[in-house]
Amino acid sequence: MKKIILIIMDGLGDRPNKELDGLTALQAANRPNLNYLSSHGTTGLMSPVASGIRAGSDTSHLSILGYDPNKYYTGRGPFEALGVGLELKPGDIAFRANYASIIDGKIVDRRAGRIQNTAELSSALETEIDGVKFIVKSGVEHRAAVVMRGPNLSDKVSETDPHSVDSSPMDTEPLAPEANFTSAVINKFLERSRKILASHPLNRKLISEGKLPANEIMLRGVGKMPAIPSFHEKYGMKAACISGTPLIRGIAGLAGFDVLSVEGMNGRVDTNYENIISSAIKSLEKYDFILINFKGTDIAGHDRKPRLKKQVIESVDSVIAPLLKLLQDTLIVVTGDHSTPCSFGDHTGDPVPIMFATDGIINDNVRSFDELSVSDGYYKITSEDIMPIIMSYSDRSEKYGA
Numbered sequence: 001m002k003k004i005i006l007i008i009m010d011g012l013g014d015r016p017n018k019e020l021d022g023l024t025a026l027q028a029a030n031r032p033n034l035n036y037l038s039s040h041g042t043t044g045l046m047s048p049v050a051s052g053i054r055a056g057s058d059t060s061h062l063s064i065l066g067y068d069p070n071k072y073y074t075g076r077g078p079f080e081a082l083g084v085g086l087e088l089k090p091g092d093i094a095f096r097a098n099y100a101s102i103i104d105g106k107i108v109d110r111r112a113g114r115i116q117n118t119a120e121l122s123s124a125l126e127t128e129i130d131g132v133k134f135i136v137k138s139g140v141e142h143r144a145a146v147v148m149r150g151p152n153l154s155d156k157v158s159e160t161d162p163h164s165v166d167s168s169p170m171d172t173e174p175l176a177p178e179a180n181f182t183s184a185v186i187n188k189f190l191e192r193s194r195k196i197l198a199s200h201p202l203n204r205k206l207i208s209e210g211k212l213p214a215n216e217i218m219l220r221g222v223g224k225m226p227a228i229p230s231f232h233e234k235y236g237m238k239a240a241c242i243s244g245t246p247l248i249r250g251i252a253g254l255a256g257f258d259v260l261s262v263e264g265m266n267g268r269v270d271t272n273y274e275n276i277i278s279s280a281i282k283s284l285e286k287y288d289f290i291l292i293n294f295k296g297t298d299i300a301g302h303d304r305k306p307r308l309k310k311q312v313i314e315s316v317d318s319v320i321a322p323l324l325k326l327l328q329d330t331l332i333v334v335t336g337d338h339s340t341p342c343s344f345g346d347h348t349g350d351p352v353p354i355m356f357a358t359d360g361i362i363n364d365n366v367r368s369f370d371e372l373s374v375s376d377g378y379y380k381i382t383s384e385d386i387m388p389i390i391m392s393y394s395d396r397s398e399k400y401g402a
């Protein structure tokens, strides 16, 4: 049986970029090691969740790991909360939150300039309103999680993030009569938060330095904690997750992965790429399956920066050379969780390149790892096919039938 390293470059897929002479970031990147791996196995295109679906990182990661989001997904919030280290209790509801910048009532940046270190804002927002506790914890950059704890809470409330600039942040609305109380309490929380953020010393300092303030907290992805079978129960493998992104850490943690810490791993474009790969190689002694998520490709896609996306891919490529020596006993899988084309600035339903590299399996004719080259490869699959293929190539599958 082989061990597995699954590398997900978040938002990897792209479309042609003018700045890159009509190439995708992956096509434009210098990527000898990715190309080498792609010539040692099978490649193809993978549609996250299903063809043409604009999957979120949450639903796509669930699906890649073999958890049908139609069955197990209850919203992004609970994963974000778990990923920043909050514990959810029965009855709690959780949101993913963005710190955003508002000027004259309009959103000018949904990510407050990708602000860092918002911990003091989050602790200033924690409160109790009408018997409901609000627990707020910062994640990476503009991200945070908000947990509501109290009686009679409903997750049937609308989100307050309009997902666009030049519009105004919304109040929440009840989507069912049983959510009237929850919705009213959230709106009181938002009103209070706006006052606190407006006069907070950190925001005053940012403004005095000519930077964008983080003067709005926008809520989305509401949900209650889902119950999912453990990855070990499903596949009999001991698994570890290496990611600096709370959402991914939350999903993996709930599936029973050991969620590892790595020096210098920060979930940003300047994460410590080398330490991540060396930690994965070291972890092969203890684990059968290692999930790595590099977030930088997605960040560059959202920020519409093709050159940065290319650089992130080159950073990954430059540290994976040691993996090329492991192909005898290890299956290396590389893909994205969805496309985040720089020209679009958000996720699209375009398929994503995928490769399965290991000794002893068919080599298709693909020698280059990019969106177009792999379209000549072996596979056209969806994310739910990934785990069965991994189980088969790592010699771990049970026979179906006698």
Ligand SMILES: O=C(O)[C@H](O)COP(=O)(O)O
Pocket: 057, 098, 110, 111, 143, 298, 302
């Ligand atoms: O980076 C993330 O967390 C998401 O993929 C995109 O979310 P945002 O558009 O709120 O930054």
Ligand SMILES: [Mg+2]
Pocket: 010, 011, 056, 057, 058, 298, 337, 338
């Ligand atoms: Mg993603």
